[in-house]
Structure formats: structure tokens, C-alpha cells
Amino acid sequence: MSHLQLTNQLAGKGTPLRDRIFMWLLFLSLAIGVFTLAVLLTYVTIKGWPRLDIRLFTNMPSVRDPENAGAQSAITGSIWVISFTALVALPTGVMAALYLEEFARPNSRSQRFIEVNIQNLAAVPSIVYGILGLAVFARALALGQSVITAALTLALLVLPVIIISTREALRAVPRNIRDGSLALGATEWQTAYRQTLPAAIPGIATGTILALSRAIGEAAPLLLLGAVSFITFNPDGVLSDYTTLPIQIFNWTKDSREEFQVLAAATIVVLLLILLAMNFVAIWIRNKTQKRW
């Protein structure tokens, strides 16, 4: 092989045009997602801007008066539903995670079965949870189309997410903290309750907030649980009728009049701001408490 040929070959391989195109295509595929997000946020903000005012919070929804309609019942409804969701899902999820992580025999059959089951539940379509809520809570337990039916259904929906993130938080607590406690004659529960759990609280809080922010934006299961009817009052108890922000947005989207589309966009902005705030708190907790061992 002549010297010239060799140089040519090296030069030929050195031109990474294909490689550069490949890299830009990869970047583009990421950019398309990010770009769509930017367009979406800009679009709803501009579209909703004319109605992003205090009336959204002070007034009730109305079919006749879109100019003055608000989303108060949806905001209070979302707060009611999500509070009870948290009240049910958080303790249940944390207890289940404690059991699986601290008490169950690792890699035992029952533990693996529960694990796969939880992973599967995390991927079951949310509308199926709506069917479960409809059949079990609304009809079989006769709780009707109420705040508590919605909260219980959403609690089951977010439970897998809370369990999975709590287990991760518990697993991040070093083994030697548990050993230290057990070596002092503490029981398994004392160790879990006084050492592991407190040390895992930041991680649990972060995971729970993210799970609840999923629940607060969830609409599909609630469609089957009575949230669609037109609600112009705030809930006054767990058995009260209710609506929520995503449902109200859905209702307005169905109405083709332009004023309602604007109202829907404005309500979307409120919903997204709530989600943003929740995510901000979650990230703040995570950063504030990072790296302790």
C-alpha cells in the first residue's frame, strides 16, 4: 500500500459528515419534544391571557355568561379531592413500601409477586381505575359520585408511584444506619420508624408530591365518577358533588364557542401553575437535603 493511499484512507475516515448529521438528527429528535412543549405553553398563555384574572378564582362556572364565568368550584374541588387522595395514598403507600423494603424477606416469592403487581398497576390505563371506582366505590359501596369516590380512586391510581418512590428513598438510607440501630437492641420496627423512615422523608416527600401532581391533572377516571355534571358550588363535605380543574377544562373545551376556549386556556394556565409550584417544592426539598451520607 503506497503512502498516498494510506493518507487518503485516513483522511476519508476523518471526515465525519455522516457522524455529524447523525448527531444533529439525534439532537433534533430531542428538540422537537422541547419545542412542542414551548409552543404549547406559549399558545395556552396567549390564548388564555384575556381571561387570566381574579374572576377565574372568585366566580363559578356558567354556561350563559362566559364573559364572567370562573373556575372557583373546580379549584376548590381539586383541592378537596387531592387532599383526601393524599390522606389515603400517603400512609398506605409508605406502609406498603416499609413492608416491602424493611420487613418482607428479600426475593421471596410473595415479595416478587407484589412487586410485579405494583409495576403493572403503575402502567394500567387510568380510565380502568375509573371503571374500578365506578363499580366498587360509586355503586357497590354506594358512595355515589362524590369527593370521596374520586379521592379513593385517585389514591389507588397513584399508590404504585408512591410505593415505588418511597422504596427508592428507603433504599438510599445506608445499611449501616440500620445495623447501628439493630446492634443497640432496637427491634426491626423501632429501626424502621426511628431511623430509616425519618432519614428517607425528603425522598418520600419528593416522590409523593410528584405523584399527587399526576393525580391533580388526571381527568379520565373522573369522567366515569360524576365529575362531568355542571357544578356551580364548592364541595361542603366528602360526600358532596364536585368538579375539578381538568374536568372543567374538558367541559369548556367541548363547548365550541370561542369565549369558552379562552376560558379553557386560562384555566389550563392556572392548572399548570399549580403543577409548576408542586414540582418546584419537590425539587427544592430534594436539593435542600441532598447528600447527607
Place this chain on the structure above:
Amino acid sequence: MNQPNEITMHLDHALSARGASIPPETSDPVFTLDNVSVYYSDYEAIRNVTLPIGRNEITAFIGPSGCGKSTLLRSFNRMNDLIPGAHLKGTVAYHGTDIYGPNVDPIEVRRKVGMVFQKPNVFPKSIYENVAYGPKVNGTKGNLDDLVEECLTRAALWNEVKDDLKKSAYALSGGQQQRLVIARCIAVKPEVILMDEPCASLDPLATAKIEDLMVELASEYTIIIVTHNMQQAARVSDRTAFFTAELDENEIRHGRLVEFGRTRELFSSPTDPRTEDYISGRFG
């Protein structure tokens, strides 16, 4: 019989720290191990250990990595119970009671046999709470201030932390943390303290402090220490057990007890050539 080389001479020098008042045989054992083997599932990590642990003595476990000395240490307070698949054959008798026998509660065992770990594992709580934790989980009610002060004093830490009891234990240096772990351990009023390479992560100065503390504590507690550091074993211990890892007929490694005796004798005139090789630095 053999020419003392540099290391053994150094060890001889270190040995003079502890008195020669140790009887040749253990007369009043706290623990008696009889044919103890510890398994992880099917794997036999250490095989057929028979050994007494003398009251108010410091017993050192030395030997190369993987000889099962830490595994053996953890069977004195049933910490191996926490490892799935770990089990034990033979008897570990504590004042004549097999701690693996029926009706024995591992939690009670751990209250009588405390443990200090390789890495200082202080709890992410205040200094005070670290010491008070053991008594609290063991059901002690009432004011723990005096107990906390006493334990910190005995662990030679009180003067350094008395104004910072509410501060996080994580603010302490590594050596201070390890002394806090010792204070935390004696707050439960154990009879025996197990130490698993307690100075492995400490600098020489902090190590010296812990060693002084060990010798002091030996007047009241029975101490078993696992160490990689032969000088340390020579400096602090009364008796030494030398372990090694050997291949069996199936080419599988098992830890074995090679030699056990008064530290003085084991270091100055080992009876087994493997011990001699190890302490003179020829392997391990």
C-alpha cells in the same frame, strides 16, 4: 528459634504497653465457641472455630482479608441473622447459654453484646439523641441527661462536645464520631463490646485515642476487636486469634482459626508457621 526481624521487634516494643497479668488459660469465659461454622447459603465462610473469650479481656481477631474474622465477630451478637441465607453450626455459648438456642431473643443478645462498626455509623440526629437512642428503644423512661454525660465521659468525648449536645453528630470529625458510637454502645450497658476494625477509617492520632479508650474500657467490658493492623492487636489486646483462609479438598476457600493464645506469646513465639509468616509480614 528465629531471628527477630524488624516487625516483630517493633511488635515486641508495642507489647510492653499491656501488663503480663493475663493468665495462660481463660478461666472465666464470657463466650465459649464450640465448633462454630458460619455459612452464607451454601458457602461456608468460616469453619470449626473453638475459642473462649475471657472476661474483661481484649481479644483480637487478626488475619488476611477474607478469612471470615468479621463474619465470626458478627455471630457474637447475631448480626448475621440480618443477612438472608446466613446460618451457623456449632454453639456460641454466652455464660453457658447458646445464643442460637431456642427461647433466645436476638434483640436481648444485642443489648448485652454491643457493636462498633468499621465506618463510624452515627445516626443523622443530634449528639445527645445518638447516645440516648439505645436506652430509649430499650424502654428506659425518665431523664437521660446524666446517662448521656456519663457515657460521653467514658468515651472520652464529653469535654469536646458538652456545649454542642444538640448539634448534629455529622458535624463531628471521624475520630469523634467513632467515640460517639462507643458512647452510644455503652449507654445500653452491654457486657461485651464487639469492634469491627474500628480504626480502619481514622488517622493515626484518632486511632491512638480509640486505642487508649479500648484499654480503659477493658476494666469494665469484655472487648473483641477485629483488626488488620497487627501493631494495633499487639498494642491493645490480651489474647489474639489468628485466622487464615485456606482451600479445602474441593478448592473452596474457608476461614480457619490457626492459632489462639496470649498476645505476647503469639507474637513473640508463634507455634504455627503460618502465624509466623503473617506477623512477620511474609503474606497477607
Place this chain on the structure above:
Amino acid sequence: MATNTVSETAEGLSLRQSRPRYGEKIIRFILALAAFVSIFTTFGIVISLLIPSIEFFMEVPITDFLFGTVWTPLFKNGEFGVIPLLSGTIVITLIAIAVAIPLGLGASIYLSEYASERVRKVLKPTLEVLAGIPTVVFGFFALEFLTQAILIKIFPEIEVFNALSAGLIMGVMIIPTIASLSEDAMAAVPSGLRDGAYALGSSKRQTAIKVVMPAALSGIVAAFVLGISRAIGETMIVTIAAGLQPQLSFNPLMGMQTMTSYIAAAGSGDLATGSIEYKSIFAVGMLLFLLTFLMNIFSIRLVRRFRQAYQ
């Protein structure tokens, strides 16, 4: 006041349990019960789908349901052939994965093989924000912006409610799912494999395509399957943007109904508990659950196998 000191005499040498710990056992039981809530949930889903479905199939033969091509539940003598709902689901899912698989995979390769730590730190959370947008918002965006501001200019004949807009936006929604799961899979590939490829003179592109992707294949396939399962189960985007006409068509410019949007539409009305329409919700729900269940289990298995291979 009682004070405690170390000097107190030791409490004897008994190793028996000093006090009974009933509390410990009760707590353990309660925690186990909480863990079993997930089992009860699965059980509850199956039972609540199964019983009305069986009742439904006593009135509508299962073959009519599975192979019938007309879905007219609200007519007097309604027909319950699920094929139109299935075809609507398939068309929209195909559009969604045509968007999400290449873009999600591309994004994951970029993040795992190319992006600097700084770029990753910004782009990855941004992608996660996309995953956090409520689906009702995506539906609104598909209908109001994508269809009415963009697609109608490209395809003047497009219907207001159409499969295309729903599928495209659903694809964007699924990108983060596929991207982050595939990235996890590629990040788990030992760096020794990459180094080996570089040492043989491979470029970054060749290494990514010929070494990293094949090594992470089962993890990537699991990500795809989970993405498809999410597309099939997604409700709000299709309910808002794809319309509620059950029709057997493969024209994406037309409106279509999916299994999920049928359940949502029928379930939000006030149906009488015993009626055949009410039961049809459960029959369709059962089919939806079975389809997604099989995919989820398949995906979970793949991920497990993949993790074991690299541990």
C-alpha cells in the same frame, strides 16, 4: 425524678425476651396489609370488569363482539362489534408510535451517548416536564392549535375531530416515557463495551448503533412496549381531539372513536346500572385491560431480564 446511669447493676444474664412485643407483630401485620392493597386493587379491577362483562356476553355473543364491524350501542337494536373501536385505537396508536419511537429513541441516544453533563442537566428535566403535562391539556392543544391552526391549512379536507392530531400529540406525550426508559437501558450498558468499540476505531455513531443499542435492545424494546401500552390506554387526548364516531376507517383525517374514548363517553352519561350500554363499558374495559396488561407484563419481564444481564 428518675435518673439513669451506667453504674446501675446489669439486669441479669437472661437472654429470653424481656417483654412481649405484641405491638411489633400487629404493626408488621398492618404494614403487610398495606402492601396487599395493591393485590386487592388488581383483584378489584379484574372482578369489577369480569362480572358485568360476563353479563354482557350473555346478551351479546363474544364472537359478535370480537369480530363485528358495527358499533352502535345507543341504537334501539344496537350492534356491539368492537372492530371499529379497535381500528380507531390502532390507527391513533400507530401515528403516536411513529412519532414517539424515532424521536424518543433519538433523544435517548443523544442524552446517553452525546450530551455533555451540562446539556443533560437542562434537557432531561425539560423532557420530564413534558411528561408532567396533564393529558387534558394535550387534548386541548391538539384540537385548538394543531388541528385548527396547522393541519387544516395542510389538509383542507380534514375533519375538526380527527385521528391525526390526536395521534401526533399523543406521540409527543409518549416521547419522555420511551426516552427515559431507553436511556436507562443504554446507561446500564457497561462502559467497557464502548471502550472496546472505540479501541477498534469505531466512531461514536457506529458505537451507538452497532454496540450500545444492541446491548441495550431488550431494555429499549421494553420502553417501546410500555409506550405503546400508554398510547392504547390514553383517554383524554382522543376524547377531545379525535371525536366520538366509531368508524372502521384507516383515514387519519377522519374522526374516530377508540376503546378508551368510548368508555369515557358512555361512562360519563348517566347510564342505568343494568342496561346493556352500561355493561358494554366493562366489556370494552376488559379488552383494554387485557391488551395493556399483556404488554406491561411483557415489558416488565424484559426489563428484569435486562437488569439481571448487567448486574
